[in-house]
Amino acid sequence: MESQVLLDLKDVNKVFGQNHVLKNINLQIERGKFITFLGPSGCGKTTLLRSIAGFYTVDQGEVWIDGKVVNDLPPYKRGTPMVFQEYALFPHMTVFDNVAYGLDIKKRPEAEVQQRVKAALAQVKLTGLEERYPHEMSGGQQQRVAMARALVMNSPIILLDEPLSNLDAKLREEVRVELRGIQQELGLTVIYVTHDQLEALSMSDYIVVFNKGKIDQYGTPHEIYYKPRTRYVADFIGTTNFIDGVVERQEGNMATVAYGKGRKATIPTDGLWSTGEKIILSVRPESLRMNPPEAYDFYMKGKVQSSMFLGEKERYFILDDEGKEWIVDAYDIGHISYEGEVTFAATADKIHMMKAEEN
């Protein structure tokens, strides 16, 4: 049976001069998945993508594609076309010729080129626009031409480096949906680079979160959001509140932790914790309830410092009675607004525990 693993990175390292940019990258990517590389500027996303495509050779480790080590293969023999941020269409060539370019280089017969280019353009819904030039098309259409260029090569993996960053917000969202649609319809394996968290959460089967040249976490969007492995991941993906704590005991998958000044909560966890272990709790602003009528396991008291109207929610900045700042989001509140002394609380299942030492 064909292995499900299409791309296998083993201990990949890349160094530029004194700059150790990729540090022991280990990653397995399955066929037919949409994978996003996410991380701040300079963390090594493009470097890893270029190392997979063959534009850089790695200094240590192995890059396996489809069961073969490709370390010594040039880009055109790896079958991993890359769509760059600026999507690099040839301005003086028609859409047809842009898409046909890779096949022409390979000197495929004319009839085959015709047929494959037509099929690729149909896949990205650009049939009928073959004779247009790039400047006669919208940014989103140009993006689709770039995709067709990759598709026409029948490549096992398509690498996209921030392909939507030139588009305005609304079009970006549209092309995002289209791109994900094409990937799912055709069962493509796509690696997509972005530093936009929402883009990563909304498009991906799996997200790889990079932290200074290392992988901090590899998981589904839900895992990354609700079960961040490190403080860095929790902080990078959306907004959250952190509070230090200590494990008192664990019984099965419930851990009792002490936090703040003498507060305690019993929290569900799938980790294994030892008594006295230092931890960090993370609670998302949307998981906290303002002035809840019923008793909650995890609660705080504080004073509203300021608030911000964000349309679907009001965001409150609160100083608790121990001097710590919190962010609490209140949804669907109509005309209610909170001022002065408040309590805020979360159910225990909304609280996530992380090791303090990993952070």
Ligand SMILES: Nc1ncnc2c1ncn2[C@@H]1O[C@H](COP(=O)(O)OP(=O)(O)OP(=O)(O)O)[C@@H](O)[C@H]1O
């Ligand atoms: N060809 C190169 N020569 C020397 N240093 C490089 C080269 N390419 C990248 N770097 C360095 O490697 C580090 C990672 O760069 P990289 O382009 O991979 O980051 P990135 O995560 O893609 O960032 P961005 O989100 O800004 O695109 C940076 O410190 C960068 O300066």
Ligand SMILES: [Mg+2]
């Ligand atoms: Mg980059």
